[in-house]
Amino acid sequence: MSETASKAQAGTAGALDANRWKALVFIALAQLMVVLDATIVNIALPSAQQDLGISDGNRQWVVTAYALAFGGLLLFGGRIADLWGRKRAFVAGLVGFAGASALGGAATNEAMMFGARALQGAFGALLAPAALSLLAVMFTEAKERAKAFGIYGAIAGGGGAVGFILGGVLTEYLDWRWTFFVNIPFAVIAAAGAYFVIREPEGGRNRSPLDIPGVVLSTLGLVALVYGFTRAESDGWGDSVTIGMFIASAVLLAAFILTEAKVKAPLLPLRVVTERNRGGVYLSLGLAIIAMFGLFLFLTYYLQIVKGYSPVKTGFAFLPMIAGMMVGSTQIGTRLMTRVAPRLLMAPGFLVASVGMLLLTQLEIGSSYTGVILPSMVLLGLGMGTAFMPAMSLATTGVEPRDAGVASAMVNTSQQVGGAIGTALLNTIAASATTAYIEDHIAGAASRSQQQLVQLQGQVHGYTNAIWFAVGILVIAATIAATFINTGRPGSTTVAGSTEGEGAEDQVAVPVVAH
Numbered sequence: 419m420s421e422t423a424s425k426a427q428a429g430t431a432g433a434l435d436a437n438r439w440k441a442l443v444f445i446a447l448a449q450l451m452v453v454l455d456a457t458i459v460n461i462a463l464p465s466a467q468q469d470l471g472i473s474d475g476n477r478q479w480v481v482t483a484y485a486l487a488f489g490g491l492l493l494f495g496g497r498i499a500d501l502w503g504r505k506r507a508f509v510a511g512l513v514g515f516a517g518a519s520a521l522g523g524a525a526t527n528e529a530m531m532f533g534a535r536a537l538q539g540a541f542g543a544l545l546a547p548a549a550l551s552l553l554a555v556m557f558t559e560a561k562e563r564a565k566a567f568g569i570y571g572a573i574a575g576g577g578g579a580v581g582f583i584l585g586g587v588l589t590e591y592l593d594w595r596w597t598f599f600v601n602i603p604f605a606v607i608a609a610a611g612a613y614f615v616i617r618e619p620e621g622g623r624n625r626s627p628l629d630i631p632g633v634v635l636s637t638l639g640l641v642a643l644v645y646g647f648t649r650a651e652s653d654g655w656g657d658s659v660t661i662g663m664f665i666a667s668a669v670l671l672a673a674f675i676l677t678e679a680k681v682k683a684p685l686l687p688l689r690v691v692t693e694r695n696r697g698g699v700y701l702s703l704g705l706a707i708i709a710m711f712g713l714f715l716f717l718t719y720y721l722q723i724v725k726g727y728s729p730v731k732t733g734f735a736f737l738p739m740i741a742g743m744m745v746g747s748t749q750i751g752t753r754l755m756t757r758v759a760p761r762l763l764m765a766p767g768f769l770v771a772s773v774g775m776l777l778l779t780q781l782e783i784g785s786s787y788t789g790v791i792l793p794s795m796v797l798l799g800l801g802m803g804t805a806f807m808p809a810m811s812l813a814t815t816g817v818e819p820r821d822a823g824v825a826s827a828m829v830n831t832s833q834q835v836g837g838a839i840g841t842a843l844l845n846t847i848a849a850s851a852t853t854a855y856i857e858d859h860i861a862g863a864a865s866r867s868q869q870q871l872v873q874l875q876g877q878v879h880g881y882t883n884a885i886w887f888a889v890g891i892l893v894i895a896a897t898i899a900a901t902f903i904n905t906g907r908p909g910s911t912t913v914a915g916s917t918e919g920e921g922a923e924d925q926v927a928v929p930v931v932a933h
Contacts, residue, residue, distance in 0.1 A: 437617055438556050442566055444611035445549045448512055450573050451604040452542045452549075454581040455484070455519075459535075460718075461585030461729050462594035469594065472528045482648045483532045487539025488546075489834040490641035494633050496547035496827025497685050500820055501628065504552045505616050507823075509609050511545025516605035523598030534598070543830075550826035552616065554814040560756045567811045568752035580740060582718065583733030590730050631677050632685030639670030643835060647842035655846065690817060690825050695760075698902025699813045700832040705895040706768060706802065707836030709775060709888035712844030713798070716881040717778075717791070724783055724874055738792055742799020743806075750800070751807025760808035764899035767805025772892035774798035778885045783874055805899070812905065844884040852880030 459466075459480060467477045499507040518541055522534030553570060557563040588596040646663030653660060678684040691697055721727040721735055746767065754763055774797030780790055810829065817825040855876040863869040 437615055438562075438566075441556060441612065441616045442553070442569065444608045444615060445508075445552055446569055446573050447604060448508070448545060448608040448612070449549050449570060450580070451515070451601055451608070452546055453573065454584060455538060455542070455601065458581035458585035458588075458597045458600075459484075461582060461733070462589045462597040465589055465594040466525075466531070470525060470528050470531055472531070476528060478648065478652055479528075479532050480535055482645070483535040484539040484542075485648065485834065485838055486641050486644050487536045488542045489539075489644040489831065489838065490637045491540055491543035492547060492640070492827045492831045492834060493636045493686055493824060495543035495545075496551070496824040496830075497628065497633075498544060499548040499551055499823035499826075504548045504555070504823060505612065507544055508548040508552060508616070509612050511541045511548060512605045512609035512612070514541035515545060516602045516609070517541075519598045519601035519605070523595040543827075546830045547823050547827035550810070550829065551814070551822040554817070554822045554826060556616075563811060564752045564755040564807075565748075568748040568755075568807055570810065582714075582736050583730070586729030586731075586733040590728065627683055629678075629681055629683055629685040632674060632681065635670050635674035635677060636685060639667050639674055640831065640835070642667035642670060644838045647838045651842035651845050686824055686828070687821055690821055691828060693816070695815075695903050695905045696813055696817075696825070696828075698898055699809050700828055701902070702764065702768065702895040702898040703806075703809050703813075703829065704832035704836035704839075705891050705898070706771070706805065707833045708840035708843065709771075709891045709895075710798075710802065711837040711840035712884060712888050713775065713778070715841055715845060716848065716884060720781065720878065720881055724878060725787075735787065735791070736795070739795040739799040742796045742801075743803035744799075746800040746803020746805075747807050748803075750804045755808050755811065759903075760812050760905060761900050761903040763808045764805045764903065765896045767801045767803075768892050768896035768899060769801070771798050771801030771805070772889050772896065774801060775885060775889045775892055779882045779889065781878055781882050781885075783871075783878055809899075812903070815905075840888075844887060847887055848880035848884035850880075851883035852876045855879040 463477060463480055466472070466480065472480070495507070495511075515538060518534050518537035522531060522538065525531040525534055550570075553566055557566040584600070585597050588594075588600060642663045646660055646667055649657060649660045649663060655661075674686075675688070678686055678688055691700065717736070718732060721732045722729070727735065751763060751767075774794040777790060777794035777797070785791070813829045814822055814825045853876075856872060859872045859876070860869060863872045
């Protein structure tokens, strides 16, 4: 009798174990789709703008509508996953994302396009935290967790670069509309697989009433913050609306924090962000994303405008970075995550990435791809992949199950806000340096060809100036990781789902996430 029961129990455990790994495939597929969408549309934007008659002044809304909805609704989406069930939120997010993508691909005017992008962002904000929190509660054993988050981290870190390749191929050989339609098979496969395969652990659902004031204040505050940086990029930092957005954001987010400290069932329990290690992860990860998004922007322009690469060739030029991220995340991070303290992976990882970024400060018009760009991309990929692995895992380690969704949402929020800041801040620095360079040198250019050369030199000068700032930002991220994060090597079995208590600093740092 006991032998039969033992065999049955072993069989059930084996089935659950196999299910977890099958579930990871569908969760990773969904994450890839969301991350791809942040960059794939950028390559297709010029073609879409021409077809739909979108003005130069309004074209930024194709990107901004997505970023505002995604960034603004992430905390709400994370809490919905905690309240409603992670699997249900995940499948609903996928179905909605597919529908919004179909609407975008079929768009006939700019209003339809902007609406579709906002809907994609909203469903992405439901989907992304649910995906991460599912991993956090399904993979609780340290070595399994390391492998699962290694795969997830590689996709989250490298997916944006894959978006450039896929966007270039689809735009050049098919039509810009396929950059939207391509999401539909991704979403259908992931939703069907998740529905039949994912077995969410029982318990841990948050039954508290929804914190409506928190939802309103956080959403408006994050939207104002993201829009402020987006507006700064297009209209300048001194623009009255830009300044107004930043002031409104500061007031709204301050009111949000005060509200969360007082209400009984907060949208974002302050215990999630005030814990030293998680706070260090959110901060260092956000800073690293600022540097990364600026790099994507500058290298895309450099390769296409200065070097004359086609969209497809530009996309493939990013492959070494993707390869580096895969190796850093699945080989270095996964193998070492259970053996060393997280800060001993994160801080060196960010420093290696900063060395790669430092190489790019040497860019000139005639710089060779193999001599400068290739080694820098490999170092950036290795460094970021190694750092993202423990960062994602640590972000949800020790969080109570009822808070797993909102803790996961905070990771995505730090990345989304970091991306908006990076694009706006570094682009503004680059544009100012370019303008100053051209003003200083254009007078000495007699012929038209000399003037064009000065303009190209000015652009490269602007890129390298901004990249110096990105180097500094990565060094700061490494410093924060080394000083804030003090949890030890994963030596116990404390994982997401355990409660925080005395001695939390000495408990396991079993990993979890990474846009």
